[in-house]
Amino acid sequence: MGEQVQDRQSFVPGDQAFQDDLRRRHRRAKRWQVFFFASLVVGLLALLALFANVADEAFGTIAIASKYSEAEVLAALSEARGVTVEGPLEALENDDLAQVLALYIPRRVPVIVRDELSRVKPEDFTRVPLREALAGATLPPDIADLTISQLSLEQQTAILSANLTHDVLYARVLNDVIGLDILKSWTLSRTLFDYAGIEAEFQALVAAQDPPNPQLKPHSWLNSTFVTGTQSSYPELAGIRTAILGTLWIMALTMLIAFPLGVGAAIYLEEYAHSGNWLERLIETNIRNLAGVPSIIYGLLGLAIFVRALAPISSGALFGFNEANGRTIFSAAMTMALLILPVIIIAAQEAIRAVPQSIRDASYGLGATQWQTIWYQVLPAALPGILTGTILSMSRAIGETAPLIVIGASAVIFVDPSGPFSKFTALPIQIWQWTARPQEEFRNLAAAAIIVLLALLLVLNSAAIILRQRVSNRLRG
Amino acid sequence: MMSSNGDGRYAVQIRHLNVFYGPRLAVREITMPIARNKITAFIGPSGCGKSTVLRAINRMNDLIPEARVEGEVIYRGENIYRPEIDPVEIRRRIGMVFQKPNPFPKSIYDNVAYGPRVLGIKDRRTLDQIVEQSLRQAALWDEVKDDLKKSGLALSGGQQQRLCIARALAVEPDVILMDEPCSALDPIATERIEDLMKELVVDYSIVIVTHNMQQARRVSEYTAFFTTDESRTGELVEFDRTDKVFSMPSDPRTADYIAGRFG
């Protein structure tokens, strides 16, 4: 027992002073609250502006001209079929669309077959049998051993009708027959708020150039042809399937490499290397610094190591693939993995450190080894945090452009990537490429591709978040 | 003080134990036995090194990077600090219940089954039996038997502590070290755990750290009183039969402490 303090001196403010001060404290708290709310509003507005800008470009109005009108084409088709074919053109079946191609541009039919379906080099296409040239396509058995030039026009047309999607055939009819030409495009905002102005511009354009069959119509640059189609130098035909697949391949491989390596390194640093000597401190500091290195430098590193030095591996030559060089999905994924590795390591370290020591003590106290403690207790408890960091790093990697440009992603790729050793393009590359073109229409395409990229990001993130939620629910029991 | 001789009455013997945290000596020259199938209580003011000595008995101090141990802890005729002894085996035989209940963030079943699983037991039926038996021994079975899938963290503090005891019993240790197991519990839960210890002592040797003099008196057979010297290093002042320590302490510091005049 201590001694009783007799005259206790009072230091805190008296009643009146306290009341006045309390009001002042509440006022100050209010001001900060307003500030926090304003920050949120500014952030949301910025986001809104971004979306508005992208949507403005991706949707709008276009002025088109065409060599033939739809009515003319339908009339010609009806005559060839001997029955009246009802429009609109877009509603026609595959064989009708292919027939239109055969009617109007018979000499281009084999070229279309090659562009859309060929699995061999262009110079070999007319020489090898179709079984090989169109590997994977649906072919009547009797023509499989012939070459394309030995087929009749009807047989060639049948190949198109059987193997191309409706959207591609329709796009071909629009582009190659109707000769659809986009004269000019207008943004969504002008379409909504200044349609009269657009019409005036359209009239002036028609008067000045006198294009055949001019037409003004609303247009969404984001459409099914765009998402499922392959690349094209015609904006109305261009699609980003190869880019989407490229991005998916790269992300999958990147995660496959970076996740185990990153978590492994974090486990080592947190659970094993705890003597705190200068070497460990040096390593930790370096990892933290690496997380801030500009991505283009990782690109240069990837170019030097994976594309050049490890060319036999990254080109797949060592495994019997014959890519010409190391500019493959493998190199891209390795580079991206290096890029996000520090972020994953740091996030995993934080998550592992946040696991209470009492859980480790309990496990050791029961006679578990260090490995059992890590595997059964520490990792499961840290997993939600690790996944959060991984989601963030994935979001960063999916939009990275610079390293891909440096290691030499091909901008123009017609064949879907089929594995780690394929050449590739990726969504950010495609977007960058399109924004660099002078024609207005490609900027519209870039905006549509940005929407696809954002949607992809959203889907991948949601999947990861659902996974994380399930893990932490299981932990809470 | 009782001298330690090596016959079968002792589960563990501590000899000339010094523990350092970094350069600082935390406890000095502890020598005392832990009697077999008896409850030994550690009492003493806060910071005198009770937990430190307790952790030295099953090498939990190994987990504190800056801790260093000198001296011997004899278990089954061998010094557990000899380099060729695996601390994993020691901890499996000398179990521990911590001051703060620390169930794993897993189901009640998985909490109890964790120890046996770590030992390589996979058979579901065997595990079921171990879980039931351990929970019964820890007097928790009736409260949770319909809810074994529930998270261990969803139990009350007292139930969590009994779950931790059940978890420790599941690997069938020789010795159970309990560091203030009742400090977070109400009197009823405390009484349950005390009753439990009295039942368990038939099969196990128990060491309990406590700040509660009555508890030490009620449950223990032997009592060790620790305190700190001027340099804040902990030392063992008195070790004897509990009734002797509380009725006729041989050291004035012990008398002061149990009379509540100090600490």
Ligand SMILES: Nc1ncnc2c1ncn2[C@@H]1O[C@H](COP(=O)(O)OP(=O)(O)OP(=O)(O)O)[C@@H](O)[C@H]1O
């Ligand atoms: N991990 C640690 N690192 C450094 N010093 C420690 C550590 N753990 C304990 N100590 C010091 O060792 C001394 C003994 O601590 P210990 O926890 O053994 O005391 P205690 O008797 O169990 O106290 P309490 O009754 O409050 O639990 C204290 O001075 C404490 O500051």
Ligand SMILES: [Mg+2]
């Ligand atoms: Mg303690």
